[in-house]
Amino acid sequence: xxxSENCLTYSDKIILAPMVRVGTLPMRLLALDYxxxxxxxxxxxxxxxxxxxxxxxDVLGTVDFIDRSDGSVVFRTCAxxxxxxxxxxxxxxxxxxxxxxxxxxxxxxxxDINMGCPKxxxxxxxxxxxxxxxPVKAKAILSTLVQNIKIPISCKIRVLPSVDxxxxxxxxxxxxxxxAIAVHGRTKDERPQHPNxxxxxxxxxxxxxxxxxANGGSREIEKYSDIGKFLEECGCSSVMLARSAQGNCSIxxxxxxxxxxSVIVDYLRYAVDYDNAPSNTKYCIQNMLKExxxxxxxxxxxxxxxxxxICALWDLGDYCxxxxxxxxxxxxxxxxxxxxxxxxxxxxxxxTDLTVDVTxxxxxxxxxxxxxxADLPKSMLIAWCNKNKCKSPSYETIxxxxxxKSVLTLNGKKYSSTFWEKNKRFAxxxxxxxxxxxxxxxxxxxxxxxxxxxx
Numbered sequence: 245x246x247x248s249e250n251c252l253t254y255s256d257k258i259i260l261a262p263m264v265r266v267g268t269l270p271m272r273l274l275a276l277d278y279x280x281x282x283x284x285x286x287x288x289x290x291x292x293x294x295x296x297x298x299x300x301x302d303v304l305g306t307v308d309f310i311d312r313s314d315g316s317v318v319f320r321t322c323a324x325x326x327x328x329x330x331x332x333x334x335x336x337x338x339x340x341x342x343x344x345x346x347x348x349x350x351x352x353x354x355x356d357i358n359m360g361c362p363k364x365x366x367x368x369x370x371x372x373x374x375x376x377x378x379p380v381k382a383k384a385i386l387s388t389l390v391q392n393i394k395i396p397i398s399c400k401i402r403v404l405p406s407v408d409x410x411x412x413x414x415x416x417x418x419x420x421x422x423x424a425i426a427v428h429g430r431t432k433d434e435r436p437q438h439p440n441x442x443x444x445x446x447x448x449x450x451x452x453x454x455x456x457x458a459n460g461g462s463r464e465i466e467k468y469s470d471i472g473k474f475l476e477e478c479g480c481s482s483v484m485l486a487r488s489a490q491g492n493c494s495i496x497x498x499x500x501x502x503x504x505x506s507v508i509v510d511y512l513r514y515a516v517d518y519d520n521a522p523s524n525t526k527y528c529i530q531n532m533l534k535e536x537x538x539x540x541x542x543x544x545x546x547x548x549x550x551x552x553x554i555c556a557l558w559d560l561g562d563y564c565x566x567x568x569x570x571x572x573x574x575x576x577x578x579x580x581x582x583x584x585x586x587x588x589x590x591x592x593x594x595x596t597d598l599t600v601d602v603t604x605x606x607x608x609x610x611x612x613x614x615x616x617x618a619d620l621p622k623s624m625l626i627a628w629c630n631k632n633k634c635k636s637p638s639y640e641t642i643x644x645x646x647x648x649k650s651v652l653t654l655n656g657k658k659y660s661s662t663f664w665e666k667n668k669r670f671a672x673x674x675x676x677x678x679x680x681x682x683x684x685x686x687x688x689x690x691x692x693x694x695x696x697x698x699x
Contacts, residue, residue, distance in 0.1 A: 251395060252327065252353040252395070253423075254424035255481050255482060256482060257481075258471065258483055259282040259457060259483065260272060260282070260284060260489055260496075261284055261426075261485055261486035261489070262287050262332040262486075263490055265286060265524060265527050265528070266286065267285050267332075268524055270514035270528070271493065271528055272285070272325055273325060274510055278495075280489075280496045282329075282353070283325060283328055283330070285319060285330070287334045287358050287366075287372075288319060288331060288332065288334065289333075289369075290335040291340065293333075293344045294343060294347075295312055296310055296311055298351075301320075301576070304320075304571070304576065305323070306320050306322045312645075313645040314647055316521075317521070319331065319348070326351065330355065331352050331354075331356070333345075333357055333358065334358050334371045336374070339388075341385050341388065341389060342388050345393045346392075346393070352395065353395060354395050354398060355389060355396075356400055357397070357398070357399040358371065358372050359382060359401045360376075360401045360432070362402070367432075373432035376401060376413065376432070382416075383417065386417060391421075396424070397422050398423055398424040399417060399425055399426070400428070400484075401413070401414070401417070401428070402427075402431055402432050403428070404431065407444050407447060411448060414448050424457060425452075425457070426458075426484050427448055428440075429441040441460075445460075456480045457480065457483065457484045458483050459483070461483065461485075465485060465488045465495070467500070467501065468496070468500065471483055471485075490531050491534065494507050507532065508529055511528065511532075512529075512555050516563060517567065519571060519576065522554065525551055525554060526545075526548065529545065541557060551568075602659065603657065603658065603682055604678065605682075606662050606663070607661050607677050608661065608674060609661070609665070620673060620676075621676035621679075622676045624676075624685065625679060628683070635654075637652050637653060639672045639675065640653070641672070646666065648664065648665050649663075650674065651675060652679050659678045661677070677691075
């Protein structure tokens with residue numbers, strides 16, 4: 245298949261490495277702003293991608309690949325990075341890899357096969373570094389993609405203990421026609437405290453005629469000027485940064501790094517603009533703060549559970565709230581609007597009559613809004629029942645795919661939230677909150693203000 249005329253090139257590039265949970269859209273866009281030439285997604289597993297459907301999000305200006313079973317975003321991208329983003333794929337099967345590649349090839353600049361991850365999950369699944377011992381399978385995956393996909397295909401490996409064995413393996417992989425190969429200079433059993441085998445990377449670069457991307461210099465790269473020194477030692481023209489970029493993404497700036505708080509503000513704006521999951525946003529900032537999590541501000545940050553709470557610590561609370569309201573008004577599909585049959589053209593009927601004669605409200609349980617357990621909706625309702633000598637409420641839960649909805653029965657009446665939750669506990673709390681609203685036991689205006697009730 246003929247490659248695109250405007251295809252990605254890997255020579256003389258500074259690249260954001262694939263990092264678990266860090267390489268999501270906000271961090272990739274931030275890296276590009278600061279000077280990165282190419283950005284890799286976090287590793288995405290083939291079977292998880294095959295559960296998705298592609299959806300154009302007109303409100304955010306993104307292309308989303310949505311998990312059909314629970315509505316979560318597996319991969320989100322946008323026009324700003326289209327010719328610079330590489331999806332790293334975790335796979336051990338040529339056919340599955342090809343199906344995923346066909347699904348995403350028109351939305352990304354390249355596809356990289358992970359052949360270096362040393363984590364147990366990858367190894368047990370025959371992915372990542374497990375492929376280093378299965379060159380026939382590794383070559384089959386790469387060959388299948390190179391021959392059938394129009395965008396560049398690459399792979400990322402770790403070195404083997406033997407230099408000669410590493411070069412022989414690389415030579416075999418390059419024979420498939422891949423466009424580049426990234427080499428982490430540690431073996432699968434070595435960790436960051438071990439020195440990176442820069443000399444091995446240099447010998448690899450001298451032995452093949454495609455770009456070699458040097459990786460593993462986290463101990464050596466603390467500022468932008470260190471990048472050139474690392475490249476010279478490795479004999480490569482391109483470098484891939486992971487840990488140093490994870491801690492302060494402005495490592496890509498030729499002008500020098502920005503103060504960490506300024507970087508966090510820049511990151512949070514992208515997180516808000518692209519409706520990034522609060523849990524993922526929090527994880528990324530934790531990796532920036534590191535030991536600063538023990539400071540008074542850091543401890544307040546660790547208590548945050550919503551994106552607005554996180555933003556407020558960096559004086560972006562109003563900005564976050566305005567954006568959320570804007571997106572709601574434009575009809576952005578948030579996690580709260582996900583239903584089990586949303587992506588199913590022939591929705592299955594619920595095998596229950598629990599939804600008959602039920603009082604429903606667009607009322608969500610947001611755990612971060614409750615400091616004390618006694619203030620939780622279920623606890624408040626139990627206290628009210630005890631005070632009024634009523635029988636305690638009962639809960640019945642509908643479970644569809646990975647989503648839950650509970651129906652509460654009290655004094656012969658049924659209550660439920662219109663929203664589906666990701667676990668049974670939250671679904672029950674949501675139903676209890678609807679009941680409290682109906683009984684006039686909570687302030688509705690307060691719930692609207694904190695986002696529990698969507699208007």
